[in-house]
Each structure stands twice: as structure tokens, then as C-alpha cells.
Amino acid sequence: MASYETFDYDILIIGAGGAGLRAAIEAATGDLKVGLVCKSLLGKAHTVMAEGGVAAALANVDERDSWRVHFADTMRGGQYLSDARMAELHAKESPDRVRELEAWGALFDRTQDGSILQRNFGGHQYPRLAHVGDRTGLEMIRALQDHGIHQGIEVHMENTVVSLLKTEDRVSGAFGYEREKGRFKIFSAKAVVLATGGVGKAYKITSNSWEYTGDGHSLAYHAGAELIDMEFVQFHPTGMVWPPSVRGILVTEGVRGEGGILTNSEGNRFMFDDIPDLYVNQTADNPEEGWLYTQGDREARRPPELLTRDHVARCIVREVQEGRGSPHGGVFLDIAWIKEKIPNAPEHIRRKLPSMYHQFKELADIDITQEPMEVGPTTHYIMGGIRVDADTQMTCVPGLFAAGECAAGLHGANRLGGNSLSDLLVFGKRAGEYAAQFALENGTVPLEESEIDTIAQHVLKPFDNPEDGDNPYEIQAQLQEKMQELVGIARSEESLTQALEEIQSLREKADNVHAIGNREYNAGWHTALDLDCLLTVSEATALAALERRASIGAHSRDDYPEKEEPDAGKYNTIVRKDNDGVMAIRREPVPDLTEEYQQIIEEIG
């Protein structure tokens, strides 16, 4: 029998980014015992990389803003596939969640009258993003971390959960290992919150870190929860493209919010060439109007560079494919040009976009105050994920909750920039609150020992596999290549069918990868274990993408360019493990909008 240490909690939170920390803080407000497990050191989670800001209708900069406008913007951005109740809760509660961060020490940039400053961002009608230069994520995670460490939460840093434990139908805990010595840990809990982030490491070009291997999605799937709309993977339009080693690193949308423009090799501002019907009324029809918008002119409409991310990414791909790209296969993003408009432009740019300035200066030898950047799409975010109840964030597995990027529903077919950080706060809090309630209302469930031994054997298998088994990094790289090529921005039945075959064959190889060395801080072993999660989310994404025979939001099918399938109506795709252990997919119609929601959307226009 495997040896392991056991920890008993009322609530176990898996993941310590914005959602996990916020959930832990909320769960710990009573007398409940809260455990928090994270793969990295505390404060290093992916939230730290968020740049542009957190969306909340505080109406500090433009008093016309309200939760109703934020709700309507979110629904439109998501192509009306979002869960309307989640969009409502998110729009209503995010202002309080942002203000509360200030009470915990966060220092957002200020308006003239000393309140929280807000900036423009794609798809948001009014300046709505509270921010700190272009390092908002760092501010947010630090505020949560520095507050959280005084709330009596037990933190397990550098620990990875490899399986959830169930007792009959209920979740009863989790099985994990700590990196340092490779020892096993068993966490028993009355309720578990998944807050593990996204799946970006399934792709070759990504803004995501090594942690983003779809752990929560995969853990939930194997525990019987449903995954919804997994085809909607957001390719952020502006990632770095040169030099090769930095390809994919994020260039914040804030650059465009501050007046940055996209041009092709002919010097043409190509975003003016293709403005979707849904946004014609809200978009500037000339460069001057767009500039005025970025400078706070309330009568001006936003420049087309600030259209939704799915659309901007597709336009960039089109320019490159049609031969009008930049030298290294992207397009140009130019903020230096604003020197024509304002005095001291270089200083202004360095103040508004300090980390972008340093990122390009230090990694690409580019001075963004003087010359344009080269940018192209990068895998950034997954809108799809674990299906949860809008109010409580509980999955269909009793006691299992999910929040943040790994959960789904708020963003529909496309997420607006800034709506992720607010998502983490709003639904992180709710998940913590309702997990605590669940723990209070339900007793402890005993763990099943036999299950634990089976998991332990599986986890050690890479060491026992024959030495000529594949290198785990090699399999990971092959998967990333295939997902990039076949399940990327442009998809078709042919590419997706092939992707599913490739995933199947990689799964067989993954089963035989060999880990060298011992269990101590062994990155190769960890990579081998992450493969199962990556393959699960890759399969779910490819399967859902094959199922949706239409091009909507972030999902583009070359063979079905129309937004909706004839006679199919609006639907969500749902992936679940069937009784034979096979991944099954079905559709469910999107519920009709209530009259109240309908009215808000019509009114906001």
C-alpha cells in the first residue's frame, strides 16, 4: 500500500490564482477549516500576468455606465451563448468585489477626484476597467494573497492534485503529490472548489504558463461533471511574434485602449475594412473619431481595433494569409504614432504601459515609444469549461464547485477583456460561500482506501514504464503542434477528425512515457502526469469543435462560415464521460432570455 499523509478540511480549494484565493478567503470567514493547494509558490499563479484591468461598472469615469450596460456588453460579446444569470450576477457584483480589494490594500490608478480610474477596453461601451498601469493582475493577486495569509487558511504550495476522490456520488477529497520530495498527500474535504485556470499549454503558441494544463477540467470530467462549450478557445489577437523564443507572450489590449493602432505591411489600418453588423453602430468610421474615443471623448465611438478579440484575431490572420503581414508573420501594433497627437508621448506611453515598454525593450530590442511592435494571435483563454450552477457554482457532482477560468458560462462564445479578473472575484467569492454552506449542511464522508491505492499506482507508472518509452516532453510538444495546426483559429471537419485521431494515438504513447530519476522535484515526471489532463481537454475541445457546425465567436469553421446552423437554433455543447468511460457529446438549447434580460439588451442597443 502506498504511504501518504492525510489532511482533513471542511473545504479544499484547488488553485491559488484570483478565483482560488478569493474562494478561500470567503470560505474561511466562518469557523471552517480551509485548505488551499497550488502548483506553484503562492502569488505566482497565472492571474499575475493579467495586464489590462478588471471590468466593473463603477461609473467613476463615465456616469452613464451601469450593471445593465455591462450585462448587455457581456452578452453581446459572448454572442448570446452566455448564461444570462451569470452575466447578471457578474455585472451587479463586480463593483463591490473591486472596492473590497481596495479595503485589502490594493492601489488602483486614480481619477482626478481620487477615486478608482477606469480605462477603455474592447467590447465595453464605457471606460470600465479598474487598473494599475499594465500590471493589474499582480496588484490583484498580491492584495488577495496579503489579505489571505491572515485568514487562517492552510496553504500547500507546490502541490499538484492528480485525482478527486469520491464516496458514492459525493466528492470526498483529493489525491495529490508535493513537488519537493514527490510524497503523496490525501486531502479529505466536505466540499472541494476547483480554481485551476485554463488549458493554454495544449497549444504551441500561448500566453499561458506551464501550469495551464487543464487540471480542473480534467479532474471534474473524470469525477462525472460536465464540460460545456469547450470549442470556445480565445486566441488573443496580440501576442509577441518575434524573436521566436518569446512568441506568444501577451501584449495587452491596453495598448489599443490607449490609442494603439493595427496596420499591415501596406500601412493600411485594416480593422476599418471589416466591422461586424452587431457592432456597426458602436464603432468609429474614421481614425479621428477612434482617437478621440481613446482620449475620453464621450461623443466618439470606439476604434475598430477595440472590437472583440475573436474578430480582431481573425482579421490579423486574414492580413497575414493574404500576404500583407509583417516580416515575421504578424501585423504591426503602433502606439508610437500618438506623438503626432500629444506632447511628451514617450513619457506618456512609459507611464501608461510600463511593463509593455520593458517587455519589448528587454526581450525584442524594440522601443515601443519609437517604433511599432509586431504582433499576432496567441492562445490565451478558454471560455468553455466546467458546467456550474450560476448562483452557487456547484457542478452536477454534489460538493464539487468550480470558479474562474476552469468554470464556464459567463463568457459564452467570446470573453471581453477585463471580464476575466472580475469573473475570478465574483464567482470565486460565490464558490467559497456556497462551498462553505455545503460543508456546514453536510457531514464528513469516509474515503475509499482501495481507490487511493489505484491512483497511487497510476501516478508512479511513468517510473515503471520501460526505459525506451517516449520522453514526456516530446509527447507534450507533439500534442501542442497538432492542436495548434488542427484545432487552432481555423478549423474544419477534416482537421478536427484528424485531431481526434492524433489525440488517440498520443494517448497510447502517453501511457508509456518514461520518467527518469527519482521522485524529488522531477519536472519530467510532473510533465508525464500533466499529459493526461492535456489530452482530456484537447479531446473535449476537438470533439466540441467538430460538433458545432458553424462559425461563431472564437470558434471558426472553414467549412461552415455561417454563424448559425440552419434550423439548429442556439445551443451549448456538453461533454461528459459516459458509463463506458468514453467521452460523449450532446447539445442543449440555450434557454430563452427572460423578458427582463431581453428588455435590457434592446434598451442598451
Next chain:
Amino acid sequence: MAKATFRIWRGDASEAQFVDYETEVSEGMVVLDAVHRIQAEQANDLAVRWNCKAGKCGSCSAEVNGNPKLMCMTRLNDLPLDQPVTVEPMRAFPIIKDLVTDVSWNFKVKEKMKPFTPRPPDAEDGTWRMAQEDIDHVQEFRKCIECFLCQDVCHVLREHDLHDEFIGPRFFVYAASLEMHPIDTENRLEELKNEDGIGYCNITKCCTKVCPEHITITDNAIIPLKERVVDQFYDPIKRLFRVFSG
């Protein structure tokens, strides 16, 4: 494609040595890219911390050719590649394995410090009003990504090993961010003087030099804190005042 040799520290607390790895290098690569390539192709079990690969998370701190650096922001074309590039863990902390050190002491130090304690809100909606110019300097401190390179290079920790008596530059920056926060009401000066060992810092500014976020640690955080400590505990007029006011 050009090749370069990386001399990487391998092993744990009981036994460790430099091991040479030769790998291909290409345009724009940073040290972390080379370490990753070696890990993927030659040494799968090589231990290294990293996350964002963009200088934002502060995970990949190490000593490159003897200099405390973030590996993700250290470009190969700034290093002489005709000789081996040495990559070793931060030396001020106990080694766990290869390039990974035990930095848990830092997290314990922070937990012991008095947390942020705001004054009552200024407005009815629970918010505060603060002028941008009053928070500029605190925002500088809040840029800290907790890479702990300043701790690594500080001789009080690195050479004198005074971890029990001295919290190090990172946490003076943290203390400064709280003490100078316009709405914080707590006073941490007694702890800074007696428990945190601010007196040990003799302002050699080594920490400022290695900070990847370019925070002027010594001038903007440590020296003003030292002045406040002096004001509170050694100013004769204030001492007299305290005698009479009890």
C-alpha cells in the same frame, strides 16, 4: 545553428556539482529557454521554477554567471557564449534540488508582519479618495514580483545568515508599501527596529542594483523607514515629549 555550453548546478543538499550541457541557441533566446531545451532533450528531471516567462511572476530567479537574475529576462546575446554560461540556484537560501531553492522563509516573514489596516472609508459606498501623486511611490513598491533576488544578494542574509534577526530588502519594501499607504493606520516602526533588524542594513544598495522591477529599494524604501525609526525612537524632542505625555 550555433551551440553554447551551459554549466548547470545539479544535485540536492547532500551532494551537488556543476554539469555541462551543450545545446543549440538561436536568435532572441533567454537563459530560461536554454534551460528548458536542456530539460526537454537531455535532462528530463532537471528542477527549475518558472511560470510566466515574461518577467512578471518572479519565479525563475537564479545566478547566471554569478549574477542574480531572472532567467526569463536574461538574453543570451548579452552573455559571452564562447565560454560556458554558469547557472546556479540562489545561494542565500537552502537548496532543494538543482536550480530550486527553499524560499519558504520569505513567506513566514511576511505572515508575521502587521497586515494592512485601513482607516474608515471616506465615502458612504465604502471607498476612499486618494490622489494619484500620493500613491505613486507606494505603487512603485507594489511592483515587487517577489523574486527574492534582493534577498539573495543582501550580505546580511547571504554572508551573515541573520535570517532570524533581519527580514531583508523585500520585506522592507513591503513594510514601506504599508507604512506609506495613504489609508493605512498601523504603526510598524517598533518591529522594524527591534525584530526586523533594519539597523543591520548599511545601505550598500546591492538590492537596488539587482531588482528586475527597478524599484529603488534603498533610497525610496529602506532609508525613509530608517529615518522614521530614528524619528520615533531617537529624536530627543520627541523622547522628551513622550516622557511628559506618559
